Amino acid sequence: MKLIYRHLGAIKIVALLAFMVFVCLPLVQMTLLAFVATLPHEELEVGQATLQNFSGILTDPNLRAAFGNSIAYVLINICITIPVALPAAYAFSRMSFVGDKSLFLAFIAFRITPPVVLTLPVFQLFSALGIVNSVFGIALAHCLFNLPISIWILQGFISAIPREMDETAFIDGYSRPRFIWSILIPQIRAGIAVAAFFCFMFSWVEVVFARILTTTNGKPISMAINALFGFQTDIGLVMAVTLASMAPGAVLLFAMRNHLSRGFRIGQV
Amino acid sequence: MKTKDNSGWIFVLPAMAVLGLIGLIPLVTVVNYSFFEIFILSSRFWVGLEWYGELVGSARFWQSFARSSLFSMIILLIQIPLGIALALCIPRGRIWIGLSLVVVALPLLVPWNMIPTLWLSLLNPETGLLGRLGVVLGWPLDWKDSAVHTWVVIVMMDVWHWTSLVVILCYSALTTIPAAYYQAAAIDGATPWDVFRFIQLPRLQNVLLMAVLLRFMDSFMIYTEAFPINAGGPAEATLFLAVDLGEEIKAFNYGPSAARSVLYFLIIVTVAWLFTKAQGKLEEKAAP
Known part of the structure; x- marks a missing residue:
């Protein structure tokens, strides 16, 4: 035991590095394949290094549209989720009202409901509303899991702000909505960014709702990749699209790195 | 103390409206469908609990139920301790914090349907990095014929994909521990294990409950990732619960798929409820 404790620092670093290598393995594989021609093209042999896979993304109108769709529905989703989640998070953090704990649990229950279970009626409901095959439909469906998570994250950030600030503001004559708008929101900017990032992350990669809600139109990246599989799959192109689809997330991840871990500070209401 | 204020309901109203529309209404619809035989939506007739009876009476259901439970158990047993350890x-x-978190979180950015493709190409004996290494080390080329090997691949894939979420959750809880706690522990001459057991672990409790719930649900209902690895085989050894549901929905069997959905939902909610109960008990013990 003593021996372990003495070298604890080194063991920790080795363990973390080992896991990072494990994490990077499939990604390295993907990157390698993305820069190689995997199907014979003009003047290119299989296995030759090339950038053609990436230029392929730019020239394929379906793929270009898919990137546009993905960005659109994630942005719409964030624009719905954050304004709806913010007042709810404020209420859970600051007020005690009848049934608050049960309501919070009910919200979390929606997060843990498997999307497969709800696919059929969601599809019917959305066709009745006329928002199937549009980015708006996916954006709305993804609120099912993004909204509870956002409420959870935001109420953690709001709880970290001292109550005295609310009280001073009320004495100064602020109403609650005005206080939230002009004092609270500037204070929890980081929290809003973290919540938006998690919305992006869970929404960008989701496939179950994305699949059933886009049969003809409005396909996101994940579905556009699916469409690339066929009798002769250009796996290099598939990997290049996947790599490109991770780029925006990786940039956001890097920008958020110092706030990321603060999102889930306080676990419960 | 929080102020007692029932106007809080007004603030949660928008959230309830959105979740009611996309969560509650579909859920009620599913429950409704599960009692009917439906050919087309305009003509249906009442069959009562017949679909449920058929499901509960079928061996196939119980076998996939057992498989999914085993899978979830393995996943939780690996990912939760590993996640805590890596967070520490x-x-x-x-x-370094930023860098570690960014690298660890990368798998979360891969579209879910691409994850099996990534792993299959990684394990490809001719072109894959692990596959070629496997050939040298004696990992069989026909691993798809072996149930154990297929399980190993799926578990490894899931660990790769989701451990990062547990790490991020745990790490965020660890950052809330005031430095004074560690100083006090150092003065008392506490060993690293004591620090973990009495300072860090109690702080992790709430976040761990969330991590366990999320990981349990997602692994129990694993669908997009597991199926393409070996199409549920060999001999249905990796046929998990959600696969049958997916097939029935694709075939538009409204009634049976609805009954199945309701049953799965009930299982998930029951287990989630048990977890929260257990958590409550733990807290009572910790603070009598």
Whole structure:
């Protein structure tokens, strides 16, 4: 035991590095394949290094549209989720009202409901509303899991702000909505960014709702990749699209790195 | 103390409206469908609990139920301790924290339907990095014929994909521990294990409950990732619960798929409820 404790620092670093290598393995594989021609093209042999896979993304109108769709529905989703989640998070953090704990649990229950279970009626409901095959439909469906998570994250950030600030503001004559708008929101900017990032992350990669809600139109990246599989799959192109689809997330991840871990500070209401 | 204020309901109203529309209404619809035989939606007739009876009476259901339970158990047993351990391993220093978190979180950015493709190409004996290494080390080329090997691949894939979420959750809880606690522990001459057991672990409790719930649900209902690895085979050895549901929905069997959905939903909610209960008991013990 003593021996372990003495070298604890080194063991920790080795363990973390080992896991990072494990994490990077499939990604390295993907990157390698993305820069190689995997199907014979003009003047290119299989296995030759090339950038053609990436230029392929730019020239394929379906793929270009898919990137546009993905960005659109994630942005719409964030624009719905954050304004709806913010007042709810404020209420859970600051007020005690009848049934608050049960309501919070009910919200979390929606997060843990498997999307497969709800696919059929969601599809019917959305066709009745006329928002199937549009980015708006996916954006709305993804609120099912993004909204509870956002409420959870935001109420953690709001709880970290001292109550005295609310009280001073009320004495100064602020109403609650005005206080939230002009004092609270500037204070929890980081929290809003973290919540938006998690919305992006869970929404960008989701496939179950994305699949059933886009049969003809409005396909996101994940579905556009699916469409690339066929009798002769250009796996290099598939990997290049996947790599490109991770780029925006990786940039956001890097920008958020110092706030990321603060999102889930306080676990419960 | 929070102020007692029932106007809180007004603030949660928008959230309830959205979740009611996309969560509650579909859920009620599913429950409704599960009692009917439906050919087309305009003509249906009442069959009562027939679909449920058929499901509960079928061996196939119980076998996939057992498989999914086993899978979830393995996943939780690996990912939760591993996630905690890795969160503890993240070094201090702003740059390193950022870097570690970014690298660890990368798998979360891969579209879910691409994850099996990535792993299959990684394991490809001719072109894959692990596959070629496997050939040297004696990992069989026909691993798809072996149930154990297929399980190993799926578990490894899931660990790769989701451990990062547990790490991020745990790490965020660890950052809330005031430095004074560690100083006090150092003065008392506490060993690293004591620090973990009496300072760090109690702080992790709430976040761990969330991590366990999320990981349990997602692994129990694993669908997009597991199926393409070996199409549920060999001999249905990796046929998990959600696969049958997916097939029935694709075939538009409204009634049976609805009954199945309701049953799965009930299982998930029951287990989630049990977890929260257990958590409550733990807290009572910790603070009598």
